[in-house]
Amino acid sequence: MNATHTGPAPLAGVRVLDLSKILAGPYATMSLADLGADVTKVEHPEGGDPTRSWGPPFVGADATYYLAINRGKKSVTVDLKSEEGQDLIHRILEETDVVVENFKPGSGLQRIFDYRTLSERYPHLVVLHISAFGEEGPLRDEPGYDMIAQAAGGLMSLTGEPGGPPMKAGFAMGDLGAALFGLIGVLAALVERSRTGRGQYVTTSLFECQLALHVNWATNYFATGERPGALGSGHPNLAPYQAFPASDGYFVVAVGNDTQWASLCSAIARDDLTADPRFERNRDRVANRGDLERELSAAFAPGTVEHWCDTLAAHAVPVSPIRHLDEIYADPHTAALGMIGTVDHPTIGSLRQIAFPVSFSGERPHLTSAPPVLGADTDAIVGAHRPHSMAGR
Structure with missing residues (x-):
């Protein structure tokens, strides 16, 4: 054996x-x-x-x-x-x-x-x-x-x-x-x-x-006393940090700082969003999560998952398609790591x-x-x- x-x-x-x-x-x-x-x-x-x-x-x-x-x-x-x-x-x-x-x-x-x-x-x-x-x-x-x-x-x-x-x-x-x-x-x-x-x-x-x-979910509650709830694929402390629909499926974007936010806006030709007071800083984007999701969903809707993953990656924005297990197990990256x-x-x-x-x-x-x-x-x-x-x- x-x-x-x-x-x-x-x-x-x-x-x-x-x-x-x-x-x-x-x-x-x-x-x-x-x-x-x-x-x-x-x-x-x-x-x-x-x-x-x-x-x-x-x-x-x-x-x-x-x-x-x-x-x-x-x-x-x-x-x-x-x-x-x-x-x-x-x-x-x-x-x-x-x-x-x-x-x-x-x-x-x-x-x-x-x-x-x-x-x-x-x-x-x-x-x-x-x-x-x-x-x-x-x-x-x-x-x-x-x-x-x-x-x-x-x-x-x-x-x-x-x-x-x-x-x-x-x-x-x-x-x-x-x-x-x-x-x-x-x-x-x-x-x-x-x-x-x-x-x-x-x-x-x-x-x-x-x-x-619980990590940050716990400290969020301890600091505010507000009961947290489900956010779908969203993040309680960051935005945009979630899945978005493209024309042929979903992909995820994970913006961890304001520099990446500016890069995302450039990638989708919406530099105006960086100057919008609702979205200028991460705390603003979290506070206006619903408005932000609507703006980005409208921008992403016409393109394919592959298009947006390639475009955003070229602008150094963390992005990924949502893959199934069979795709992951056949991925050359998985093989290169020796994980199977x-x-x-x-x-x-x-x-x-x-x-x-x-x-x-x-x-x-x-x-x-x-x-x-x-x-x-x-x-x-x-x-x-x-x-x-x-x-x-």
């Missing part, structure tokens, strides 16, 4: 036990695997991670959802509620550096694998716990998926057209945000452990990470994957082995952790 990419593996030697499922935890552990960690994914013997059945589409026995977030891992099937399964996990923990789990707060499994108890037996362990709503507060015991986080965390109130129904973001920003902040926490805890020798209990939640991603590679799956064959998006001194981490067949490594892992290895503990 050799991958087509080779490169740095800064986490080589770090051993990770993945007790999580669905998206946030598995995406975090896949990222650790991409960085060179040895990741073992624990799955229930009957069906495994629920995302194996989250289709269509399916490729072979597994849904593409599962295949997207589990490469580079071994799979061991264990019933975590059984005494035998718990004994096996404890034997594995003796040689583990990082545990990632998303047990529901207060659940039986969280009590069984309570961090306080684990840290007494394995003081070196770094444990990442990802929940829906966090460790404290009235919502701590509530379940939640990405959609719930986007609604409860405010993202859906800011997404969509003004006056329209609330919209979910296209990507799973609740889960993915928690995965990335959790990953940061794990890496920081490993650095701390290198100094102290002790692990950490790292916690985050989909809800907390949604709040962290392949792994060899034992039953599916060649499987295309999006690579890890960070390079180290010009080298991208290797695209690791394919997502595992359910229980593919159970015999080997059980054999390597037989009870006699506990002698003297």
Whole structure:
């Protein structure tokens, strides 16, 4: 199952036990695997991670959802509620550096694998716990998926057209945000452990990470007390910074300063707009957003997307067509960056994957082995952790 990419593996030697499922935890552990960690994914013997059945589409026995977030891992099937399964996990923990789990707060499994108890037996362990709503507060015991986080965390109130129904973001920003902040926490805890020798209990939640991603939306509200709402493709602090219709589709313009605004006006032969007191400075354009949109929409309407992208780019105005995923995956720029590679799956064959998006001194981490067949490594892992290895503990 050799991958087509080779490169740095800064986490080589770090051993990770993945007790999580669905998206946030598995995406975090896949990222650790991409960085060179040895990741073992624990799955229930009957069906495994629920995302194996989250289709269509399916490729072979597994849904593409599962295949997207589990490469580079071994799979061991264990019933975590059984005494035998718990004994096996404890034997594995003796040689583990990082545990990632998303047990529901207060659940039986969280009590069984309570961090306080684990840290007494394995003081070196770094444990990442990802929940829906966090460790404290009235919502701590509530379940939640990405959609719930986007609604409860405010993202859906800011997404969509003004006056329209609330919209979910296209990507799973609740889960993915928690995965990335959790990953940061794990890496920081490993650095701390290198100094102290002790692990950490790292916690985050989909809800907390949604709040962290509010950024300027939050400070806008704190400063003004005005409830923000959806702006379509617009920006609360910049204008023009949105999608506009051309004669054959939409494109986006992102004007970040007054110099770029003057360049845009020159490109569309409307230099008069730079002297219009409604649009002279960014603060004026934001205050008169509706008038600005009407002026620019009328100017852009006769031309094609290609025409305006070429014209505005020639004037150093940030601009882009709105592309579909198939176009992006076939783009020479994507290929030049090495962002798509392949792994060899034992039953599916060649499987295309999006690579890890960070390079180290010009080298991208290797695209690791394919997502595992359910229980593919159970015999080997059980054999390597037989009870006699506990002698003297």
